[in-house]
Amino acid sequence: MTRGGGKRRTRSPARCRVCGKTLTDAGEMKLMRCDDCPCELDEALYGRLRDWRAERARQLGQPAYCVFTDKTLMAIAEAVPGTEGELAGIPGVGGRKLGRFGADVLALCAGEELVPAADGPSPDDLPEGGARTSGKSSEK
Numbered sequence: 537m538t539r540g541g542g543k544r545r546t547r548s549p550a551r552c553r554v555c556g557k558t559l560t561d562a563g564e565m566k567l568m569r570c571d572d573c574p575c576e577l578d579e580a581l582y583g584r585l586r587d588w589r590a591e592r593a594r595q596l597g598q599p600a601y602c603v604f605t606d607k608t609l610m611a612i613a614e615a616v617p618g619t620e621g622e623l624a625g626i627p628g629v630g631g632r633k634l635g636r637f638g639a640d641v642l643a644l645c646a647g648e649e650l651v652p653a654a655d656g657p658s659p660d661d662l663p664e665g666g667a668r669t670s671g672k673s674s675e676k
Contacts, residue, residue, distance in 0.1 A: 566607040566627045567614065575614065582613035584644050592637065603637065604628060616645050 550559040554573035559565045569575075586609060593600040604612075608628030617623040623641060624634050643650060 563607050566605075567611050568627070569614075577610060578613045578616055581616060581645060582609060585609045585613060585641070588640060588644055588650060592640070604633065612641060612645070617642065618645065 550565045550568065551557065552559055552564070552570045552573055553568045555570060557570050559568070559570065561571070564570055585604075586606075589600050589603045589609065593603050596603070605628060608626065611626045611628065612623070615622065615626055617626065620634060620638055620642070623629055623638055623645075624631070629638075629641075640650060
């Protein structure tokens with residue numbers, strides 16, 4: 537018997553956003569594409585995300601993968617989300633990580649330059665997401 541007396545829901549299989557093939561590998565599902573399909577990764581953004589993640593992990597005293605995994609950063613750099621909703625739709629970005637890191641990630645995706653918090657308040661003292669931007673875009 538199922539809870540609520542309703543029918544049991546079956547999850548439809550994840551499909552590649554490029555070719556439509558059914559995805560079975562966890563890494564493919566996170567990227568929402570098969571390994572054989574072309575990657576549309578924004579290399580510069582991926583580098584900025586990795587640098588940001590390393591710094592945030594250092595500030596938090598955690599391993600980098602606890603902030604976001606490499607596959608999640610790759611998925612972000614492929615999707616280049618512009619809103620919280622788009623970012624939340626990326627596998628590996630749950631509500632907690634969205635609230636904690638979403639503002640920083642969206643700022644990086646928008647090309648904003650984040651100001652290092654070396655001498656400032658701790659990450660927990662910053663506004664939700666911890667983003668502190670210089671107001672300048674790194675792209676001219």
